[in-house]
Amino acid sequence: MEVKGKRFEGKVAIVTASTQGIGFSIAERLGLEGAAVVISSRRQKNVDEAVEKLKGKGIETLGLACHVSNAQQRKDLIEKTIQKYGKIDVIVSNAAANPSVDGILETEESVLDKLWEINVKATILLLQDAALHLKKGSSIVFISSIAAFQPSQGLSMYGVTKTALLGLTKALAAEMAPNTRVNCVAPGFVPTRFAVFFTSDESRRKDLEERTLLRRLGTTQDMAAAVAYLASDDASYITGETLVVAGGVPSRL
Ligand code: NAP
16 A cells, blocks of 8 residues: 555544554554554454554554444554553544345344344444544544445344444534544445355446446455545534545445
8 A cells, every 4th residue: 555645643543443444444544654553453363463563564453353233342553552641532433234135024033133233333332442532633434334324124123234334423423523523434335255145246346336437346455545535624614524445336316
């Protein structure tokens, strides 16, 4: 990843679900632009490997195991960040689950609960833990999805939880102003492990590419660039907004 700016020099950024995929690229981007990054995911082994990779690029990194629906691990994520770096400037809430491709009316209650818990509630609870430490000029970015605007088959209830994040962005932008800006990125399809069902099959992948105006899937770096912009002072007059990064796939007017 070639990065010219240093917009996060002296800043501290927490990125959840950041040991691979979009979250890892966000951490890498913020780190290459000067931030100390706090990365996390469920598995310690994944955390250790990702920390090594980021440190190998000269990035100041702290890695912690944090399943976002584990209250103690969320608290530790905030507390250990404060212990080590003394502050939090940026939080990127990136974790999500899509445990089922069933239609909404066929989705089991336990799955509905899990979708709400990981995709929406854990974000709120993490910010409740962090709120005390978020000072003037701090910034939050949520990772939603193009499916928030048009929940497609196989992504329908997941899409609805991502729609909820658009509302959460607006609501928290008002609640946390003027000290903290709250924005959101809605990615299009990016070939990661998460999207493997949609992007590994050649014909499905082609179909997705053709739905974009730019005739390609997104990259994790495309998403990281958008997050870095919103989290940085370049976006200091932007709050409560969602940036769609989907190669021109229709979202809204
Ligand atoms: P990914 O490549 O599969 O990476 C997922 C990361 O999250 C891994 O580091 C994983 O590590 C961690 N993780 C999974 N569940 C977690 C949990 N409960 N708590 C903490 N960490 C967890 O996924 P991705 O495609 O980058 O997706 C990242 C975000 O982008 C999600 O919010 C997703 O909804 C959104 N998104 C993705 C696409 C796409 O096409 N890829 C499109 C739109 C939106 P462990 O296994 O160690 O936990």
